[in-house]
Amino acid sequence: MHMTELDGAALTLRTLPEPMRRLRAIPDASQARTGAPRAEGLAVEVRGVAKAYGKRRVLEAIDLRIAPGEFVAIVGRSGCGKSTLLRLVAALEHADTGEVALDGAALAQHREDVRIMFQDARLLPWKRVVDNIALGLPGPDGQRRAREALAQVGLAERADDWPAVLSGGQRQRVALARALVHRPRLLLLDEPLGALDALTRIEMQQLIESLWRTHGFTALLVTHDVSEAVALADRVVLIEDHGIALDERVHWVDRAHAGKPRSRRSRIACCSACCANPPAPMAKSPHPCPASKRGAGRSDH
């Protein structure tokens, strides 16, 4: 059943008209950052993590490994514990059992390398946009770095505005800039686009993807929107019944793009159901379809 959901999402994505994705030219982040060193992404390892609130079990025996620089999306119904998992990785909550390691070290050792983006932008309303981004930045060049980060998300001219006058999408861009200015090696995204309208979402997805490609951080996205997960992530993890029910790699299948930076448009979710009758380019896909717990049984290619 989850397979069909993913299929549907992939189909929707493929059928999205191209002009809608290009509504607004996103400033090319790779140009803005030439010369700046690429931060190495952090490896995330979740081992046997369980979490309960009182008697209510939320997560049980979660094992998840994320490679450095990978983009992983966690999907699931609301209340399934996907946000809790993210908050555990962000050290905002503590696991009852099990542990989360970043590059093999405890969470506390990487506090400066991990930044989180929340569903609500959580900008300080009493600080101007640029000061919000400079929040917690050490050193005298905080303002300059904040303005640079703001330019990367295309809002340079709003630096001296109050957050209250920004639109929802602009606030999330500022929140993204605030996270990126710390040069995180792991960026956690807790449904950051959940409250945005469809067009703004697509814009933000493109922005996040292009910044992820430029900066090379590891990204962990929590979303209830399967099509968003497929559009952005290398891997989609489905959480259901307190555990990981599905862990699938997302493949891009367009022959023209093989070996080049991927494009959202050419990707579809590779899951057992669709692999059963693979389109021709699939054979040249750089990522072989991994045998997943559920997928393996049904996969017949």
Place this chain on the structure above:
Amino acid sequence: MKAPRSLRSLPPEGIVQRGLPWVVPVLTLIGWELASTRGWLSTRVLPEPLAVATAFWSLLRSGELWQHVAVSSMRALAGLAVGGGLGLLLGLLTGSSRVLETLLDTSLQMLRNIPALALIPLVILWFGIDETAKLFLVAVGVFFPIYLNTFHGIRSVDKGLIEMARSYGLSGWALWRHVVLPGALPSVLVGLRFSLGLMWVLLIVAETISAQAGIGYLTMNAREFLQTDVVLVGILLYAALGKLADVLAKALERGWLRWHPGYQVQAA
């Protein structure tokens, strides 16, 4: 903001719009002046407005007025500084520490229900009738609004913002300065405005009991000599000072809460 724009675009109607609120006060003044000069109104009840103005002018010229205003203002500000300062401090403490809240808040809430003016007999017994008594009364009165609103302000700072700031590496004083204090500020300023209103009420009562200087002394002294015009000058001075305090508090709000959507109407 709509009204001024329509004033500019429609000048004749604008003058009417702007003048209308003043019609009743001006007519009242004229009626009062007429009633006094015709002898319908005894000067023992109310002096004519012109006499009040003359009394004001002569007090101003002799310098007596400034002296009394200065004495009263100093008392008010000293009481506000002591009471408001303590209220702010205790509010910050109980607002940020559960232990201190449990320890202090119940006691303070009980004390809050005692009207400050009910303390007058006790205050006279403790401090006599000199400056300390007045300072104490004003301080007690302004303490509670500032305490309560500071406490409430700190407790109602968005938990999400605090969580965000912590995960962005802020802690201790930095967290206070950037998140908790600015978040509590709107509420603290509401407390300040309440306190300013109470401050003048308490000062008037305290100065009426006994004083050797100040606006209260001026009016009580004038009462002895049936100088209703000077009494009225005193009353109007209290009104003006109260209004001034409120205007200053509003200016503070506008300055410190520029970020707040509620104060951005004028700027936009």
